[in-house]
Amino acid sequence: MINNLVKENIQSLQPYEVKECENIAKLDANENNNVAYLLNQKIAKSLMGLKVNQYPDSDCCQLRKMLQKELGLAPQQLMMGCGSDQLISIIINAFVGEGDKILTHTPTFGMYKITAQIAGGTTVEVPLGKDFSFDYYSFIKESKKQKPKVIFLTNPNNPTGGIIPREQIIKIVEFSDGIVVVDEAYFEFYGESVIDLVNYYPNLIVLRTLSKAYGLAGARVGYGAASKELMAVLYKIKPPYNVASLSQIAAMVCLENKEILEDVIQEIVLEREAMTKQLESLPKVKPYKSYGNFILCRLENAKEVYEHFLNNKVLVRYFGETGPLAGCIRISIGTKEENQLVIKLLMKALGIAEEIAV
Numbered sequence: 407m408i409n410n411l412v413k414e415n416i417q418s419l420q421p422y423e424v425k426e427c428e429n430i431a432k433l434d435a436n437e438n439n440n441v442a443y444l445l446n447q448k449i450a451k452s453l454m455g456l457k458v459n460q461y462p463d464s465d466c467c468q469l470r471k472m473l474q475k476e477l478g479l480a481p482q483q484l485m486m487g488c489g490s491d492q493l494i495s496i497i498i499n500a501f502v503g504e505g506d507k508i509l510t511h512t513p514t515f516g517m518y519k520i521t522a523q524i525a526g527g528t529t530v531e532v533p534l535g536k537d538f539s540f541d542y543y544s545f546i547k548e549s550k551k552q553k554p555k556v557i558f559l560t561n562p563n564n565p566t567g568g569i570i571p572r573e574q575i576i577k578i579v580e581f582s583d584g585i586v587v588v589d590e591a592y593f594e595f596y597g598e599s600v601i602d603l604v605n606y607y608p609n610l611i612v613l614r615t616l617s618k619a620y621g622l623a624g625a626r627v628g629y630g631a632a633s634k635e636l637m638a639v640l641y642k643i644k645p646p647y648n649v650a651s652l653s654q655i656a657a658m659v660c661l662e663n664k665e666i667l668e669d670v671i672q673e674i675v676l677e678r679e680a681m682t683k684q685l686e687s688l689p690k691v692k693p694y695k696s697y698g699n700f701i702l703c704r705l706e707n708a709k710e711v712y713e714h715f716l717n718n719k720v721l722v723r724y725f726g727e728t729g730p731l732a733g734c735i736r737i738s739i740g741t742k743e744e745n746q747l748v749i750k751l752l753m754k755a756l757g758i759a760e761e762i763a764v
């Protein structure tokens with residue numbers, strides 16, 4: 407009976423899957439395992455004075471003030487979200503309705519398509535090119551043809567780790583009659599951003615998150631930056647009190663302790679490069695060049711490797727055996743110990759003696 411009541415676009419929706427496992431090296435969601443507990447004491451201390459009986463600062467004024475200084479933007483150009491997921495949802499709710507289109511490259515982060523479908527829209531996907539490089543000419547062609555309401559560009563891209571050059575992003579923004587969202591969830595591991603361009607292009611939104619480099623996935627805090635005009639539209643539909651007061655405090659402590667995090671980010675980038683080299687040295691393993699805190703690898707026997715990892719309490723992301731990610735696993739960069747464990751397990755699964763590559 408319930409099914410008959412459900413909207414048609416929700417009946418056919420494939421939900422975002424999250425695998426829950428305990429006591430495991432969690433390398434499946436691109437979290438920052440190198441900062442777990444590092445700021446907990448400082449966060450706990452800051453929480454002592456919190457009036458948890460009261461609703462939070464609805465528009466995160468203090469947090470935005472901290473970011474505003476760092477980014478050189480006006481507070482009206484910034485919005486905090488319960489994760490950047492909520493901002494994706496707010497953007498789509500503002501611009502995409504029944505029959506409207508969004509344009510993305512594929513493969514990419516799954517929530518754009520899911521959120522568009524919930525809103526009654528459809529997603530046009532432009533395949534990435536060789537070795538998952540961004541296919542600029544096909545993208546522009548499709549953008550002109552489809553006239554999407556919203557374009558999503560993920561830079562660096564999840565799960566492939568590739569990037570889109572700044573000049574190409576600028577051209578796409580200039581050519582587009584719609585909104586262009588540049589999702590910079592992994593910006594800190596890459597270093598290049600287009601956030602400065604929100605002052606020049608009224609149709610550009612840049613999204614960031616504290617879930618990845620900042621190690622704050624559990625608090626669910628993300629932010630968006632855009633022109634004042636565009637932000638004013640998004641503020642119309644932002645739910646009140648959308649970021650919990652406990653999360654706002656955790657985010658402020660993180661931003662106040664940026665220098666600790668910057669060292670950790672540097673270490674993760676070095677580990678990513680070292681790990682890529684080790685993976686390249688293994689037979690039948692193809693790691694793709696990554697600018698994020700993860701590495702996508704194509705393997706001959708991805709399913710067995712994934713299961714072998716799982717049996718040894720290591721969780722990575724496996725993408726199944728169909729579509730462009732067939733035979734691929736994505737490994738988040740963890741602690742040094744976790745990364746070495748991954749290489750050891752992979753060698754065991756491939757039947758290679760340990761002394762060779764580690």
Ligand SMILES: Cc1ncc(COP(=O)(O)O)c(C=O)c1O
Nearest residue numbers: 489490491515564591615617628
């Ligand atoms: C590209 C990209 N954007 C956005 C998100 C959502 O991040 P959050 O909602 O935790 O801020 C993720 C999470 O994996 C992601 O990979």
